[in-house]
Amino acid sequence: MRKILIALLVLIAVGVGGYFGVDAYARAEATRQIDAALANLKGSGIEATRGAVDFRLLSRTLEVTDITLTYPNQGGVTRIGRVTAAGLGEPAPGRVKADRIEIVDLAFDGPMFAGSDIEASYRLPLATVERYEGPQQIRVAGGEAWRVLLAFLKESAAAKITLPRVTAATRSGSGDAATALDVAYGAVTFDEISGGRVARATFEPATFTLKGPKDRPKESGSGEIGRITAEAVDVGTGLSLLDPQNGDQEYRTVYGRIAVEGYRVSLDNGTRQQVGSLRLDDLAVKPAGFPLAQVIEAGQRVQQSEADGGDADPAELGRMLTALGKLYDSMRLGGVAFTDVTMIDPDGQQGTMKAMRMGPLADGRLAAFALEGFAGTDDGKPVKLDLFAINGLRPGGLMDYLGRASANPAALHSLPEQLRALHLVEGVEIAGLEAPAENADDGPIQVAKLKLDWGDFVGVLPGRLSGTLRVAGPISAMSDEEPFSLMAAAGARRADVALDIGASWNEAEKSISVAPLAAQVKDAFAVSGKLNLGGVSRDAFAAAPEKLVVAAETATLTSAELTLADSGLYQLKLKQMAEEQGASPDAVRDLFAGLAELMIGQLAADRPDLAPAGEAIVAFLRQPGSTLSLKITPKRSLPLVDAVAALQSDPMALIDEVSIEATTTR
Numbered sequence: 001m002r003k004i005l006i007a008l009l010v011l012i013a014v015g016v017g018g019y020f021g022v023d024a025y026a027r028a029e030a031t032r033q034i035d036a037a038l039a040n041l042k043g044s045g046i047e048a049t050r051g052a053v054d055f056r057l058l059s060r061t062l063e064v065t066d067i068t069l070t071y072p073n074q075g076g077v078t079r080i081g082r083v084t085a086a087g088l089g090e091p092a093p094g095r096v097k098a099d100r101i102e103i104v105d106l107a108f109d110g111p112m113f114a115g116s117d118i119e120a121s122y123r124l125p126l127a128t129v130e131r132y133e134g135p136q137q138i139r140v141a142g143g144e145a146w147r148v149l150l151a152f153l154k155e156s157a158a159a160k161i162t163l164p165r166v167t168a169a170t171r172s173g174s175g176d177a178a179t180a181l182d183v184a185y186g187a188v189t190f191d192e193i194s195g196g197r198v199a200r201a202t203f204e205p206a207t208f209t210l211k212g213p214k215d216r217p218k219e220s221g222s223g224e225i226g227r228i229t230a231e232a233v234d235v236g237t238g239l240s241l242l243d244p245q246n247g248d249q250e251y252r253t254v255y256g257r258i259a260v261e262g263y264r265v266s267l268d269n270g271t272r273q274q275v276g277s278l279r280l281d282d283l284a285v286k287p288a289g290f291p292l293a294q295v296i297e298a299g300q301r302v303q304q305s306e307a308d309g310g311d312a313d314p315a316e317l318g319r320m321l322t323a324l325g326k327l328y329d330s331m332r333l334g335g336v337a338f339t340d341v342t343m344i345d346p347d348g349q350q351g352t353m354k355a356m357r358m359g360p361l362a363d364g365r366l367a368a369f370a371l372e373g374f375a376g377t378d379d380g381k382p383v384k385l386d387l388f389a390i391n392g393l394r395p396g397g398l399m400d401y402l403g404r405a406s407a408n409p410a411a412l413h414s415l416p417e418q419l420r421a422l423h424l425v426e427g428v429e430i431a432g433l434e435a436p437a438e439n440a441d442d443g444p445i446q447v448a449k450l451k452l453d454w455g456d457f458v459g460v461l462p463g464r465l466s467g468t469l470r471v472a473g474p475i476s477a478m479s480d481e482e483p484f485s486l487m488a489a490a491g492a493r494r495a496d497v498a499l500d501i502g503a504s505w506n507e508a509e510k511s512i513s514v515a516p517l518a519a520q521v522k523d524a525f526a527v528s529g530k531l532n533l534g535g536v537s538r539d540a541f542a543a544a545p546e547k548l549v550v551a552a553e554t555a556t557l558t559s560a561e562l563t564l565a566d567s568g569l570y571q572l573k574l575k576q577m578a579e580e581q582g583a584s585p586d587a588v589r590d591l592f593a594g595l596a597e598l599m600i601g602q603l604a605a606d607r608p609d610l611a612p613a614g615e616a617i618v619a620f621l622r623q624p625g626s627t628l629s630l631k632i633t634p635k636r637s638l639p640l641v642d643a644v645a646a647l648q649s650d651p652m653a654l655i656d657e658v659s660i661e662a663t664t665t666r
Contacts, residue, residue, distance in 0.1 A: 030055035030062055033136070040137045045073045046148060060088040076110015076120075085132075096136050101129040112170060121169045131159035150239040153196040163188040176214040183208040186227075196236025203228035210267075218346075223265030226277075232256025237285070246287040251332050255283045269346045276340025281359075282333065289330035294323040318407025325399030328364060335359030343376075351376025351383075366393040381436035382444075391453070392426025419460040427453035442474035442493045456505075458541035463505040472496045483524045486572040496522035505536060511558065512536045524569040532558035533640060555640040564620075565627040574624070593621040607655065616662035623666060631661040 031053040038048035051066025067080040080103060087099025106124040111117070134156035166185040173179055186204025193199075205226050212219025237252040260278040265271075301316045341353040354373030358366060370389040377383060401421060405412050412418060433447035448470040454462035475495050478484040484495055498520040505512050511534050518528035533555050540551035574585040574592075581588065600614030613630070620628040638657055646653045 027053065027055040034062075034064055037137055041069070041148070046071055059086060061086045062088055071110065074111070076108060078106070078108045080107075081105030091133060094136050095133060097131075097133040098129070099131060101132050103127040103129075117172055119171045121171075123167045124163055124165075126164055128162045129158050129160070130162075133157050147243075150196070150236055153193075153236055153239070155195075157194040158190075159192065161190040161193060173213070178211070179213060179219070180211040181208065196234060196239075198233040198235060199231070201228075201230040201233055203230075205261075210265075217269040218267055218271060221265055221267035221271075223263070225263050226261030228258065228260050230255055230258045237287070240287055241285065241290050241292045243287075246290075248287040249289075251284040251286055253282070253284045255280060257281050258283075270344075271346055272342070272344035274340075274342040275338050277338070279335075279337045280333075281335045284332040286330040289326060291323050291326050295320065295327060314406050318403040318405075321399045321403030321406060325396040325403065328361070328394075328396035328399065331361060333359050333361035333366075349377050349379075361395075364394050364396045366395055367391070369393055378436060382434070383436070384432065384434040385430070386432025387429060389429040390425060390427075391429065392455070394424045397424045416460050422454065422460070422462060423457060426455050427451065437474045437477060439474050439476045442476055445471070445473040445477075447471050458505060458507075458538055461541040463507075463541065464503070466502040467500070469497070469499040483521055483569045483572070486569065486576060487521075487524060489576065490572055492523070495524075498522075500528075505541070507538070510534065510536050512540075521569070523567055524572075525567060526563075526565040528563045530559075530561040532560070534558045552641055553639065557634055557638045557640050557643050559634075560632040562630045562632075563627065564629075566620075566625055568625075570624045589622065589624070593618055596621050603655075610655070610660060613660045613662035616664045619664040623664070625666070627665050629663050629665075633659045633661075635659055 034050065034053050038050060041048045047070040049066075049068045050064055052064070054063040055061070062085045063082065065082045067083065069078040069080075071077070082102075082104040084102045084104075085098040085100070087097075089097045091097050103124070104126055106122075106127060108120070108122045110120065112120040134152065163185075164187050166188055168181075168183045168185070170181045171178065183206055185206040187202075188204070189202045190198050191200045191202075203225075205224060207222070207224045209222045210220050232253060233255055234253050237254050240246050240248075240252075258278075258280040260275075262277060263273075263275040265273050301313070301320075336358040338356040339354065341356060342350070343352075344350040352373075352375050353371060355370075357368065357370045357372065360367050368389055368391050370387060371385065372387055374385040374388075375382070401412075401424060428451070430447055430450040433450075434444045437443070437445050449468055450471070451468045452466070454465045456463040472494060475484050475488045475492055478495065487495060498518070500516045500518040501514075502516050503512060503514045511532065514529075514531040514533075516528060517530065518526070520526035535554045535556045537551050537554060539547040540555065542548060542551070571585065574588050578585045578588045597614075597618045600610070600618065604611040604614050616628065620626050634657060636657070643654060643657075
């Protein structure tokens with residue numbers, strides 16, 4: 001028995017001693033590999049140092065303390081108090097895995113990006129990574145930190161990353177011109193990370209404080225951001241946009257969806273803003289056409305010129321705007337929506353908005369930008385707007401247009417350049433607008449609907465146009481003009497006005513149809529018409545005057561229609577004239593009709609074909625509240641320029657050139 005015990009003790013002693021020997025060897029090997037990895041970073045422009053390295057063989061746990069990463073080319077330093085990786089393994093040559101990684105006291109201090117005067121500081125007391133797998137070493141040509149991070153992300157994967165708390169601070173300027181932003185984030189979680197993509201990211205509510213220059217209190221304040229959830233995030237695509245040599249022409253997703261549960265900010269000057277929710281869907285970019293680096297550089301130059309005490313250099317501002325335009329043209333967006341927006345100005349004016357929506361954006365065209373359900377005040381008086389929308393906006397083209405205007409304003413003075421601005425928008429729409437009028441006793445100005453659309457461009461001009469207006473308001477604002485002066489004299493205090501216009505060009509038929517062409521004032525009159533022109537070539541849409549002259553000479557009048565419906569205006573006019581002449585309205589009406597009958601009778605004596613039309617006109621004058629319809633058709637080809645000249649100088653000269661049909665209905 002004693003020999004057995006002695007033998008057992010010897011075996012234990014040998015085994016324990018052997019373990020410690022292996023453990024020491026493993027620690028030395030781990031130290032060698034860590035040093036090799038840190039030395040490898042130097043080739044990427046990152047200088048790295050470390051403290052102690054410990055490796056425990058039984059638990060396969062590696063611990064490294066006091067890691068420092070310095071970026072000489074970019075500026076800034078990252079410090080890590082301790083990194084502990086447990087459950088280490090080597091799933092394949094050149095690869096390493098860990099069941100769990102803890103990073104303690106991570107801090108970064110330095111410029112936000114290369115060449116920036118904005119200093120940033122980030123603090124992560126703790127970060128944990130679960131089920132990690134990645135490369136043992138990263139080799140990247142060039143010294144940019146983002147290239148190292150991009151290469152690392154593309155070759156790495158993890159089940160989850162958790163950051164219980166994160167703080168961030170940025171500083172810019174000095175003295176009274178200094179600005180600062182401090183943000184304290186709640187817990188941050190990233191799920192299912194692989195190849196630079198994150199399936200889901202969650203940011204718990206955060207708070208922030210702003211400090212602007214001393215003389216601008218509107219830039220100082222505090223606020224909070226609600227819970228943020230992001231899905232299908234491609235960090236790799238985002239980082240790759242920093243590469244000016246990226247030639248990828250395909251759309252690459254940056255975010256599948258981002259949802260923010262509210263936002264609130266209170267500024268020191270009394271401004272308050274609050275958003276109930278924010279949502280962004282399907283943001284993708286074409287890296288080859290996304291000049292992010294150019295925008296950053298141009299923005300820095302503009303900021304520098306302003307920091308030097310002068311206005312932004314127009315040429316630099318123009319370059320920045322043009323670069324911004326290219327960003328939009330290389331972007332795809334499913335949609336953006338802000339809901340339940342509240343705004344309060346320092347003077348007490350306030351407004352709420354149910355929603356602001358944008359999208360979709362594709363091929364440089366934003367289908368719609370819309371504000372919905374606005375209610376607020378203007379000088380203490382209520383203002384309401386159900387809808388304001390810009391349709392078919394080309395934000396990239398708009399930025400480029402503004403950029404050229406900034407860099408060289410004289411270049412946009414020509415008519416063709418000004419008309420090209422029409423290509424940037426396809427239409428605007430307003431609905432449910434109520435705004436205070438000068439005379440509040442007569443109620444507000446109300447725009448039930450205003451809609452303008454254009455498109456199908458021929459050269460610089462649209463080949464299609466339509467417009468609608470429905471507006472009501474106090475007559476007092478328009479009482480100097482008829483028919484509103486007559487309505488005001490009759491005791492009316494408000495007027496309802498409706499306007500409609502439409503026009504389109506048919507290239508195959510070389511024709512233009514203008515319809516509808518209508519105007520109506522409620523309880524006064526309604527007039528509508530239709531005009532058809534033939535022989536209209538593409539030159540009619542040119543901005544060159546010489547081409548317009550030639551095109552006008554070939555255009556002909558095909559037909560014209562006019563309908564006039566009296567709904568009270570005629571009777572008001574008769575009453576006004578009767579009061580001026582001391583007669584009755586019926587007597588004045590009979591005088592009008594009699595004079596018309598005499599004149600038309602004389603005209604019809606030489607042109608019997610005009611008699612039916614003349615009778616219809618007389619019947620209209622005898623019957624207030626009736627409707628007169630006219631249809632004019634040229635007997636032969638009638639040049640438009642001749643028709644316009646005759647109308648201006650001698651309208652009767654057209655009588656023999658056209659056929660006139662007229663009817664009067666009650």
